[in-house]
Structure formats: C-alpha cells, structure tokens
Amino acid sequence: MSQTITAVFDNVGTPLFEMGKGTWPDIMFHGFYGFMEPLLGWEPTYDDKGFPIRTVGVACHAPLVATGWEWELPAKGGGTVTMDGKKLETFDQADLSDPDNQGVMRVFLRDDIDFYRAIDGNLVNIGNLTAEDVAWSMNDAGAENVNSTNSNSSQAYEYYKPWRAIDTYTVEAPARAFRSDGLQDATSMCQDAIWMQSKTLYDELGSTFGVPHGSGPFVVHEWLPAERIEAEARVDHWRKNAQFDRLVFVQANEAQQRSAMLQTGAADIAQASIQDVGRLEKDGFMFHEGLDSINGNFFYFAGNLWSFAYPPGSKLKDLDMSGDPVIRPGFIPTDKHPWIGDPRVECIGIDRSDPAIQDTPGAGCKMENFEFTFDGFESRFTPESIGFDHNDTDRFSYETPSMLKAKAFRKALIYSMDRELIASAVTGGYGGAVYGGAYPGMPFHQLDPEYQDRWAYEFDPELARKFLAESGVEPGFRFEFFCSQGNGTSLEVCEAVVGQWKENLDLDPFIDSTQYSSRRPT
Numbered sequence: 001m002s003q004t005i006t007a008v009f010d011n012v013g014t015p016l017f018e019m020g021k022g023t024w025p026d027i028m029f030h031g032f033y034g035f036m037e038p039l040l041g042w043e044p045t046y047d048d049k050g051f052p053i054r055t056v057g058v059a060c061h062a063p064l065v066a067t068g069w070e071w072e073l074p075a076k077g078g079g080t081v082t083m084d085g086k087k088l089e090t091f092d093q094a095d096l097s098d099p100d101n102q103g104v105m106r107v108f109l110r111d112d113i114d115f116y117r118a119i120d121g122n123l124v125n126i127g128n129l130t131a132e133d134v135a136w137s138m139n140d141a142g143a144e145n146v147n148s149t150n151s152n153s154s155q156a157y158e159y160y161k162p163w164r165a166i167d168t169y170t171v172e173a174p175a176r177a178f179r180s181d182g183l184q185d186a187t188s189m190c191q192d193a194i195w196m197q198s199k200t201l202y203d204e205l206g207s208t209f210g211v212p213h214g215s216g217p218f219v220v221h222e223w224l225p226a227e228r229i230e231a232e233a234r235v236d237h238w239r240k241n242a243q244f245d246r247l248v249f250v251q252a253n254e255a256q257q258r259s260a261m262l263q264t265g266a267a268d269i270a271q272a273s274i275q276d277v278g279r280l281e282k283d284g285f286m287f288h289e290g291l292d293s294i295n296g297n298f299f300y301f302a303g304n305l306w307s308f309a310y311p312p313g314s315k316l317k318d319l320d321m322s323g324d325p326v327i328r329p330g331f332i333p334t335d336k337h338p339w340i341g342d343p344r345v346e347c348i349g350i351d352r353s354d355p356a357i358q359d360t361p362g363a364g365c366k367m368e369n370f371e372f373t374f375d376g377f378e379s380r381f382t383p384e385s386i387g388f389d390h391n392d393t394d395r396f397s398y399e400t401p402s403m404l405k406a407k408a409f410r411k412a413l414i415y416s417m418d419r420e421l422i423a424s425a426v427t428g429g430y431g432g433a434v435y436g437g438a439y440p441g442m443p444f445h446q447l448d449p450e451y452q453d454r455w456a457y458e459f460d461p462e463l464a465r466k467f468l469a470e471s472g473v474e475p476g477f478r479f480e481f482f483c484s485q486g487n488g489t490s491l492e493v494c495e496a497v498v499g500q501w502k503e504n505l506d507l508d509p510f511i512d513s514t515q516y517s518s519r520r521p522t
Contacts, residue, residue: 003244007269008258010485011515012251014225018202018209019141019194024151025516028192033249035231036195036214039066039107039134040188049447057181060188061086064239065129065196065215066107069183073103088180099313102175105160105183109134109169112238115198117213118221123232127200129215131165136199138163138187143173146316152194155186177313218247226515227251253485275492278428287430297434297493299481301410303340305331308370308396309387325370325387327362327379333402334358338473339413341406343396352402367395409471414457415464416504422496461504468505475506484516 013026022030030036045059046052053059069085073094083090085105096102113129142148142156143163150156159182160173179185187194196215202208212220217240218231229249233242252258255273262270262285272280277287305328310321333342336358347365357364361374369386372379388395397403419433435446435456444451483494491513498509 004246006248006267008250008252008261008267009271012249015223020145020148022150031195034216034218038187038193042189054190056184060184060190069107102178104174106172113215116219131171133199134171135163137197141194151192275428301339303330309389325381325385329361334363338409341403405471408467412464412467415460418459426492478508481509482512
C-alpha cells in the first residue's frame with residue numbers, strides 16, 4: 001500500500017538547485033527536506049544539561065558524503081605536515097604565519113552515492129557523485145564564483161581557493177585562510193549549507209537553477225514556489241530509505257491554519273505556533289524533542305557599519321583592496337534611523353533631519369579625501385579618497401554625539417522589553433527569556449556558568465525612558481520593525497515587543513512581516 005506523509009510549514013521556499021544562486025532561508029530546505037546532501041553530518045553531541053549541541057566546531061564533523069578529510073600544512077622549519085582534518089593531532093608542528101601559504105585540504109568521498117531527478121513522473125539515476133561534482137558545488141557557491149548569492153558564499157570564498165578533483169573520489173582546496181572548522185561551517189547538516197549538485201547535469205542543461213535533483217533520500221517531482229512540494233522516496237539510497245512512499249510539503253502562512261490541518265488529519269507533521277503546543281499535546285500529538293533547545297528570537301540594530309576601509313588581506317581574486325575606502329549602503333545615520341551611530345569626526349554637526357538625505361548612505365556628509373557616488377547598489381570613490389578606521393582617531397571616534405545618542409536609543413528599546421512577561425504570555429511554557437546564547441553575538445546563555453550579570457539588560461521602563469530622552473528621539477516616532485517570516489521568527493513575539501515599545505516609550509513602531517526570502521539579499 002502506498003503511504004504519503006504530509007508536512008505543513010510556514011515556508012516551503014523556492015527551488016534553487018544551483019549553489020551560486022541559493023539564498024537563505026530557501027537554500028536550507030533543499031538539504032533539510034532530504035533532496036540534497038552536504039559533505040558532513042551531525043555527530044550526536046550534548047551539553048551537561050542533555051541539550052543537543054549544534055555548533056559547527058563541536059558537533060558537525062560526522063562522515064556523510066565525505067568519509068573524512070586531511071590538512072597538509074606548512075611546517076615549522078620547512079616542508080609540510082599532514083594531519084587528520086578532524087583531530088588535527090600534529091597542529092602544533094604547523095606554521096601558518098605566511099598568509100599566502102595556509103595549506104591544502106583534501107576531502108575523501110564515498111563511492112556509492114548517486115544523483116537522481118524526476119522526469120515525466122519517473123525517478124531517473126543521472127550518475128555517480130564524484131569529486132568533480134563537489135568541486136563544482138563549492139566553487140559555484142563562492143570559492144571561485146564571486147557573484148554567488150549563496151548564504152554560505154562568504155565561508156566558501158574566505159576559507160578556500162578554487163577546489164579541484166585530484167581523482168574520482170578525492171577533492172582538494174588550497175586554503176585562503178586556515179580555519180580548523182571551516183569545512184563544518186561551510187557544508188554540514190547543522191545549519192544552512194552548500195549542498196552537492198551535479199556538474200554533469202549543469203554541463204548538459206547550462207543551468208540547474210530550477211531543475212530539482214540531488215543525492216538525498218527524496219526526489220522532487222514538483223515544487224511550486226511558496227506553495228507546495230511533491231517528492232518521492234528512493235528505495236536505493238546509500239544511507240537509509242524512508243518507510244513511506246511519498247512526501248508532501250505544504251505552505252500555510254497562518255499558524256492557526258497549520259494547527260488545524262494537524263488536528264483534522266490534513267497533515268501528519270505541522271510547524272505549530274509555540275502557543276498551540278500545550279493544547280496539541282493534550283490532544284495526543286507529540287512535540288518533537290529535537291526542537292527542545294535554545295533558539296532565541298532576536299532583532300538586529302542594522303546599519304551600524306563602521307568600517308570605512310577594507311581590512312588587511314582583503315582580496316578579491318587578484319585584486320588587493322586592503323586599505324581601500326569603503327562605505328556600506330546600509331550605513332544611513334539620519335533621523336529616520338536613530339539606532340545607527342556615526343563615528344566620523346568630520347560629520348559632527350551635520351543636519352541629520354534634512355529630508356533629502358534620510359535614505360542616503362553616509363547621510364550626505366562631505367569629507368576630505370573620502371568622496372564617493374552611490375548608484376543604488378555600490379559606492380564608487382574618487383582616486384584621491386583614503387580609507388580610515390578606528391585607529392585614525394582624528395577621523396573616527398566612538399564618542400561622537402551621534403554615536404552616544406544612537407547607543408542611548410538602542411538601550412531604550414532593550415530596557416523597555418519585559419522578556420519574562422513575553423515568555424510567559426506567548427510561549428505557553430515552552431520558552432523563556434533569553435539574555436544571551438544561541439545566536440547572535442553573546443555565546444553564553446544566562447544559565448551557563450560563564451555568564452555575567454552585567455550582560456543582562458533586564459526590564460526597566462524608567463531607565464528606558466531616561467535613555468530615550470538622551471537619544472533625542474521624540475514620542476510618537478514611527479519606524480519599521482522587520483519581523484521576517486518563513487525563517488523561524490515568531491510573529492507573536494514580535495507583536496508583543498512592538499506593543500511594549502508603544503506602551504513603555506510612546507513610540508510608534510509598525511511590523512513588516514513579509515517572507516525573509518523576499519528581501520534577501522538586503
């Protein structure tokens with residue numbers, strides 16, 4: 001008897017079967033749904049409280065497509081030293097002082113993995129996965145393709161020079177900058193990853209962007225963007241075959257609809273709102289234990305991009321940009337964006353309320369030897385322009401009035417949030433306040449022994465209002481809060497946060513809850 005499993009999520013994404021064009025979060029689904037595979041898997045690893053550890057450097061080194069890897073590094077005193085890539089047992093003998101000689105990594109692959117695709121309703125074996133496919137996947141994702149939009153393109157480029165096959169099942173990559181967990185960070189099952197794609201299929205078609213294929217246990221028959229995926233289970237997968245025949249993913253944007261589909265039998269698996277978990281458990285549904293881990297909801301004070309020169313070692317292929325001037329499009333320290341501070345000394349006193357510069361990179365400030373034009377995508381500097389950074393104290397200061405006011409506004413927002421109240425009201429007992437840990441920035445959760453109380457910005461509305469006054473932002477200030485959907489962010493938490501900013505600070509924030517992928521890259 002044929003059996004179909006139906007899962008309903010808030011986002012099923014778009015088919016992006018070409019690594020150079022894979023944007024987050026959609027690119028994650030290609031691997032997490034079982035269509036494609038990375039080089040490494042998750043090694044079951046737990047902390048002292050029994051929670052799973054998912055950090056790439058600790059737990060993401062299990063053999064998968066790759067059986068292992070090794071490093072050949074320059075040795076102290078000359079020559080090279082070769083070591084296991086996971087154990088690095090002789091790393092103390094290596095000499096990485098030369099930035100142009102960071103060693104070579106070799107990855108060893110299984111020889112029994114095949115790519116499949118669906119053609120006219122049939123599953124078709126399109127060939128063995130080889131070192132050529134791995135090299136193509138990593139290079140296309142960013143090691144060689146500088147135009148890649150892959151969410152791991154920075155890892156692919158920063159860690160490795162172009163990959164190449166040295167035999168059928170061995171691939172190697174010279175390092176741009178040695179990183180012990182670089183392979184785990186770039187292509188493992190622990191997070192968004194570079195998945196392995198078929199070089200042969202690309203050569204045949206010219207592009208595999210919208211052509212579902214992969215080496216995973218499921219093969220896509222149809223993928224309707226932001227709507228539905230129909231997939232079939234393979235019966236000859238190298239690792240493990242599913243105990244059912246077909247897998248269907250359905251997108252339902254509303255959490256209430258997803259829970260209802262589970263209760264009515266329209267779905268077997270549902271990404272329910274955390275508020276519904278307790279009620280669903282009482283009805284006999286099981287909460288998957290893999291979700292019982294710290295995964296906080298965070299917001300970013302975007303735009304505080306205080307780099308005005310490329311750092312040493314900034315190279316793009318043969319172009320050395322070290323020290324060249326730079327200004328990021330998101331650096332807009334105007335009254336419209338009061339959380340963005342401006343450390344440029346020469347820009348003290350400019351009119352940040354001018355309507356003409358509210359969305360202008362650099363806030364329209366004219367600086368000596370730092371002149372640029374902006375075409376909507378990137379800045380172009382005059383030949384006389386000179387980059388600078390925080391070491392140039394005549395041009396850069398963390399204590400400018402703009403920096404201090406922006407910091408005060410950020411603190412006002414933070415101190416006006418009652419995280420404990422939000423946790424109790426929104427998470428239904430399945431969540432708690434997070435003052436650190438599980439991304440971004442602070443690595444320690446408040447329950448960890450390393451955590452220090454001075455890092456906790458606990459609810460203090462009176463202090464929040466004091467900081468708001470210091471910021472110069474007036475009551476009623478209206479601003480957008482981007483609460484992206486389709487990437488695990490809780491809309492309920494966002495709504496509670498916005499409500500507290502309104503109540504405690506008399507501000508007027510509004511939520512943009514569009515799908516994250518619709519604004520990626522931003």
